[in-house]
Amino acid sequence: PPPRQQVLKQVIEFLKLYDIEVDYNNVGEFQACLNKFKIEHPEKSKEIEYHLLRSMELARYFCTGVLDPSQYHHYALNVPYYTHFTSPIRRYPDILVHRLLDYAVRGEKGPPGWDKHTIQHLCNHSNDKRLAAKTASELSALLFLGLFIAECGTLEQKGSVVKVLDHALDILLSDLGIVRRVYTDKLDIKAFKTRRIQSIPYMDLEWSNGRKQTLTAFTSVPVHLIKGDKPFEFKAVIPPPPPLTAKPAGGAVPVGNDIVGEDDDVITLD
Numbered sequence: 001p002p003p004r005q006q007v008l009k010q011v012i013e014f015l016k017l018y019d020i021e022v023d024y025n026n027v028g029e030f031q032a033c034l035n036k037f038k039i040e041h042p043e044k045s046k047e048i049e050y051h052l053l054r055s056m057e058l059a060r061y062f063c064t065g066v067l068d069p070s071q072y073h074h075y076a077l078n079v080p081y082y083t084h085f086t087s088p089i090r091r092y093p094d095i096l097v098h099r100l101l102d103y104a105v106r107g108e109k110g111p112p113g114w115d116k117h118t119i120q121h122l123c124n125h126s127n128d129k130r131l132a133a134k135t136a137s138e139l140s141a142l143l144f145l146g147l148f149i150a151e152c153g154t155l156e157q158k159g160s161v162v163k164v165l166d167h168a169l170d171i172l173l174s175d176l177g178i179v180r181r182v183y184t185d186k187l188d189i190k191a192f193k194t195r196r197i198q199s200i201p202y203m204d205l206e207w208s209n210g211r212k213q214t215l216t217a218f219t220s221v222p223v224h225l226i227k228g229d230k231p232f233e234f235k236a237v238i239p240p241p242p243p244l245t246a247k248p249a250g251g252a253v254p255v256g257n258d259i260v261g262e263d264d265d266v267i268t269l270d
Helices: 005-017 027-040 045-053 092-105 116-152
Strands: 155-164 168-173 178-183 189-197 200-207 212-215 220-227 234-237 253-255 258-260
Touching: 005 045, 027 045, 045 155, 045 168, 092 116, 116 155, 116 220, 116 234, 155 200, 168 220, 178 220, 178 234
Parallel strands: none
Antiparallel strands: 155 168, 155 220, 168 178, 189 200, 200 212, 220 234, 253 258
């Protein structure tokens, strides 16, 4: 199916806040749009792709007899007709297609009692089971990642903020292909606040070591994945920036490769 229009509209409006224009009408233009972002916004391309893919629908099995032919189109593959056929040993819908084609090439009507409603019922069941299998696979991968962290210790990752919430941040860990929520009450901070400037949400953090940091969408941050409170669980935290220990002559403080004056008390890490 085509993207969920309401979600896509929200994503387009969100990206526009950061001067990122999105315009496409089909999957070919969508891929061209992603390729353009890799050139124009290389440091943001993975985050942009994450937001756009949120609007995409999963492919669904259906019986052609219950839908209008205009709805047969496979959006992601950009083809008018598509079905599964090649893996009957592992996909039940492929067996259904084999059986129906077998009756068709022999010029027979089909198994007794099979009508379009029966086949659609089987398609619905297959859709439910396929989604359940996908969910189980994803949760299994997270379970084993939690086990790995519990046995091997903290896992350091590069992250990028994709959403600012009232008391948390959603951060994309592109190397792992997952998004983890970081809660402010799990951070080594003295205080925090959220605010909006021209509809863009920001979170200001005041760390226990005295550093101040402002985060918003597309801000790059280091993330530590640490053992959770329960077996096989893990949680994500942002480590505090290095403390400011020495001030060179002139009252400036070295931060990375930059020099920040005494009055510059908010540091944005990108």
